[in-house]
Amino acid sequence: xxxxxxxxRYLVIGTGKKITLxxxxxxxxxxxxxYQQDPGMELHLIHYSYGVNSTEKGDLSSESTVSRIxxxxxxxxxxxxxxxxxxxxxxxxxxxxGRGANEKLFFxxxxxxxxx
Amino acid sequence: xxxxxxxPGPLSVPxxxxxxxxxxxxxxxxxxxxxxxxxxxxxxxLLMYTYSxxxxxxxxxxxxxxxxxxxxxxxxxxxxxxxxxxxxxxxxDNTNAGKSTFGxxxxxxxxx
Numbered sequence: 001x002x003x004x005x006x007x008x009r010y011l012v013i014g015t016g017k018k019i020t021l022x023x024x025x026x027x028x029x030x031x032x033x034x035y036q037q038d039p040g041m042e043l044h045l046i047h048y049s050y051g052v053n054s055t056e057k058g059d060l061s062s063e064s065t066v067s068r069i070x071x072x073x074x075x076x077x078x079x080x081x082x083x084x085x086x087x088x089x090x091x092x093x094x095x096x097x098g099r100g101a102n103e104k105l106f107f108x109x110x111x112x113x114x115x116x
Numbered sequence: 117x118x119x120x121x122x123x124p125g126p127l128s129v130p131x132x133x134x135x136x137x138x139x140x141x142x143x144x145x146x147x148x149x150x151x152x153x154x155x156x157x158x159x160x161x162l163l164m165y166t167y168s169x170x171x172x173x174x175x176x177x178x179x180x181x182x183x184x185x186x187x188x189x190x191x192x193x194x195x196x197x198x199x200x201x202x203x204x205x206x207x208x209d210n211t212n213a214g215k216s217t218f219g220x221x222x223x224x225x226x227x228x
Contacts, residue, residue, distance in 0.1 A: 103148040107159030
């Protein structure tokens, strides 16, 4: 079944640790995104990718980095986690090209990150 | 001022009620209008998608876009407890393909 998967679902970690949030999709989509969501607040785009070896920063400044070595995989890394990074991180994908195709986002279930 | 403003809620209605969820926006370049539904501890799922102005109906859901007033609405008829979720409006223009701007969301509870 075509889907988008995020692991882990929940992560509690100490300050200063390096973490990687995993995201994989089996829909064959070219575009992938990372959003940050705090309770009651809008989604903020932090990274996106048009395809393999393409990565761009989003509207919200983030200390995280991403990579896109394979079409289906778009991991997000924090080199040194801090309490200010506590948030929900949502991965999404969409088709590339065609009117409106980019705007139909398919989201994973998210990773709730807590940094102590 | 935020580009997209969404009625904050929360909203609580009895089962069977008609629900109206609304967003206003300031960017006249927006042409794509989406509604996402997000259940607790889940990612958003696309519910309705509209290009430009007009109405779109899908079962109990109707999306309306009024570009002249910069106002969009989502109507839910015969609301069910399973409709209890947070609803997010989102919008995009042609020049920033794939970079949707989201509202803060409205949390809806439908009581049996």
